[in-house]
Amino acid sequence: MDEESRELSRIAREIADVAKGMGLDFYPVHFEICPPETLYTFGAYGMPVRFTHWSFGKAFYRLKMQYDLNLSRIYELVINSDPAYAFLLEGNKLVQNKLVIGHVYAHVDFFKNNHYFSRTPKDMVERMAAHAEQIREYETRYGRDKVEQTLDAVLSIQEHVDFRSHIARRPENKGKRPKTSRTRSSFIEKYADLFPEDQTEEAKDTKSRREAEDLVGYLIMRAPGIEPWQRDILSMVRAESLYFYPQIETKIINEGWASFWHAKIMREIQLSAGESLDFAVMHSQVLQPARFSLNPYYLGYKIWESLEKEMGLDALFELREVENDLSFVRNYLDRELVEELNLFNFRKVGAHWQVTDTDWEKVRDTLVQGLVHGGHPRMVVSDGDYEGRGALKIRHCHEGLDLDLVYLEKTLAHVQFLWQKPVYLETVLDGKKVVFECDNGLVTRHQVGEEGEKKT
C-alpha cells in the first residue's frame, strides 16, 4: 500500500467515525483510487464489469471527452452493494477526497436505508460480471452481430419493466389461470425466480382485462419466436434495469442528501485554512445552479436544508427512508424554494426556448410530471394475441405528452424484432388516437376513425 492510500485510509476511518456519530448508517465501503480512463469507464457502464455494447462505448467517449476538454469531472463513483465500492479519481486533492469520502458515506447510508433500494441485490457487482461472462459466451456461440442485435432491441425498451412488481395485486385478479402449453410452463418455471408470484400470473393471463406493465417481462415469458439464449439476455437486461431504477428515481433526493451531509461532515473535521478554502470552492462548484437547467445536487440540497430548519435533523432520517424524487419534490418543494431558486417552466415556441410559467405550483407540477415513471412514457401490453393472429398490442398511457415519432418507429421495430409477429402501438397524437403497426420491420400508421374505435 502506498503512502497516499495509507493516508486516505486513515482519513476515511476518521470520516466514517464522524459520520456514524452524526447518525449515518452505512455498509462498509471499499475505496479504490483509479485513473480517469478507468473511472470514466465505470461511469459509462454503471459498474466495474458489465456486458459489452457500443452504447457504453459512446457514453465513455462522451464522458472522457468532457474530461479531456475540462468540461466536467467525475470525482467519485459509488456502487450500491454490500460492501459498497467507491472509486476515487486519481489526482483528487486530499481535501477533495475528504469531501468525496463524506459524500460517499451519505450515499451508502441512503442505499442502505431508503425503501426503494430494499429489493436491489446486494451482490450486483458479481451478478453483472456473471451476466457479462454469459453474454460473451453467447457472442462466441451465436455470433457478435446476433447478440448485438438482440441487445440493441432489448436495451431500447429496458425502462419498460415493472418496478413495482413486488407490490401486491388486488385480490380479484388472483386465481385466474389460462391453459398453457407444456414448453411454456416449463419455461416459466425456469424464469420463475425473476417474477414475484402474482407477476407471473399476470404475464400468463392473456385474456385478462388487466394490462401487463412489464413489457420486457412479457416478452421473456411470451415472445413466440425468440431463442432461449435471447430470452436469457432479456432477463439479464431486465434484472440490471430493475437494479438501476431506484437510482434513477432518487437522483435529486440522494444527491441532495449526500451534499447535505458532506457539508456537515466537513464542518466537523479539522481543515487547514487553505483546505477550508478549497473545500468551499469545490462545494460551491458541485452545487452551482446551472444556467437554465436544473442541478439535482443543488435542488436536493436546498430542499434538505429547508427541511432541517423546519423539522430538525432527526426527522430527516425518516424521510430518507420513505421518499423518492417524485414524492420528495411533490411534498416539499414549496413556494419559498421555487422563488428562491428562480425555478421556471419553459418550452419551445417556434425556434425559441421561452419561459412559460413561474407560478410555483405549475413549476412544481411540471417537475413532478417529468419524474413520473422515471421520466419515461408508460407503455403497457394490452393484448398478446391481437386480432387473433398472435400480434402484440402495446398501449401508451398518454398523460398529456405526445411521443417522439422518429424514436417511436425505430423502437417499435426493435420490439417487433423480439416479438417476430406484428406489433401494434396505440397512442395519442395532437389529441387524436393513432395506431402504429410494425410488421417485418416496417412501420405504418393508422388514424383511428369513428368506425375503428370499439366501445367496451
Added chain:
Amino acid sequence: MSDEIIVNREDWSLQRKGYLDQSRHKEKVQEAVKQQLGDLIVDESIILSDGKKAIKIPMRSLEEFRFRYDYNKKKNTGQSTEKVSPGDILGREATKGKGNGNESGAGEEPGIDIYEAEITYDDLAEILFEELRLPNLDDKKRPKISHDRPEFNDVRKTGLMANVDKKRTLLESIKRQARESHGLGSGRGSEGDDPRESGSSLQGLGAEPRGAGSNSQESGSSLQELGGEPRGSASNLQGSESDPAVVPVEPKRNLRITPEDLRFKTWETRPNFETNAVILAMMDTSGSMGQFEKYISRTFFFWMVRFLRTKYKNVEMRFLAHHTEAKEVSEEEFFTRGESGGTRCSSVYKLALDLIEADYPPAHYNIYPVHFTDGDNIGSDNARALSLMQQLVDASRIVGYGEILRTHYSSTLMATLKRITDPKLRLVTIRDRNEVYTALKTVFS
C-alpha cells in the same frame, strides 16, 4: 462484516473495455456512412473537383432509440440565477442541448453528439468499389496471347550501363565519401566512446574503396558521361552539409563515383495480357436533357472510369453526343452542350458500332458502351435502335442503358430494349440523385 476501511490502488492499465466498445461504436458510425453512400458519391465537391479533395461530413453518433416524449412539445423545468418572467426568451434552438432541464434520465437530445467524419475520395472509392463487380471477366474473349512486359522493380549492383539508376548511384557515392571522410576523423569525437563497434565498421569500409580503385578509370568515364548534372548536385550537397563537424569533406574534392557506387535498375518480365478497356459514353443532348440529367450522367461516368481503372491498365473514353444525329465530341462539350431537336437513338448506336469496327476490335478490347437519355425517342426509330443495340451488346462486355426520368413512366424505348434478354445489357432508371449509386450497382454487378 469487518468494518475495516480499505483504500486501494490497483493497476487498471489493462482496463480497455471503454475503448473497445468505443471503437465498435465508431465502426457502426462507419457502417452508417456506408448506408449514406448513395448521397455521398453524388457530392459535387467530389465530382467537380476531380476527386482530389477530402470532404468532411458531420455524422451523428448512433442514436439509442427508445420510447420517449416529443422534445418539441414537452415542458421543461429550468433554473436561473436571476428572476425570470413568462415570455422571456432563453435561447434559440441551437442551444437546445443546454436547455434540457433535468428530467431524470430524459437523456441527451439530438444534435449533441456529432462526429465529424472525414471521408476522402479514396475512402469513398474503396467502400464503393467493394460493392461493384466486373462480370464476364473470364469471358472467352479474353486474349490468350500475352507478350512479356518488363517491369523495373529491383535495384542491383550489376547490370547494363544503360540501366544505371542515377539517383541511387549518386546517393551511394555521397554515402561512401561521407563514410571515408568520417573514417579519417575517427580518432576524435564521440564515436571513440565505443571503439569496438565503430572501429570495426570503419575498417570494413576502409577496405572497400581501395579495392575499387582498379576500375576507377571506367567509373570515371561513366561519371563524365553523366555530365554536369551530378557534379552540380554534388556541390549542392556539400553546400548543404557544410557543417564541418558532420561531414569533414576536403573542400575542393569532387564527387567521385566508383564502381561500388553503381546501382542498376533491373527488371522482371511478366506476362502481360491485353487489359485495355474503352468506355463509349453516349448521351442524348436533345433539348429535354437539362442540367440535372447531365450531372447524373457525369457522376455516373466519373465513378465508372475510376472503377474500370482499378481493373484495367488503360481505360479510354470516347464521347458521343446525339440528338437525331450523332457525332463524337470532346469531354467538355459532352457535359455542357445542349441542343434542341428530337431524339433518334439509333444514330448514336450506329456511331458506336462504327467506332468499334474502326478502332476497338472486340477481340482485344473490353468495350463498355453506356447510354444516357431521357428515353424520349422517336417512335419509328425504336425497331432500328433495338437491332443496333443487339449488335452493341454482342460486341461488348456490358452495355448500360440509363433513363434519367422525373416522371414515373418509363419510355417506349425502354420497353423495346427489354426484349433483349442478354444479361450483358443493363437497363436502369434514375429518378433521383442518390439513385446513381443503385445504377452503378446494377450495371456493375
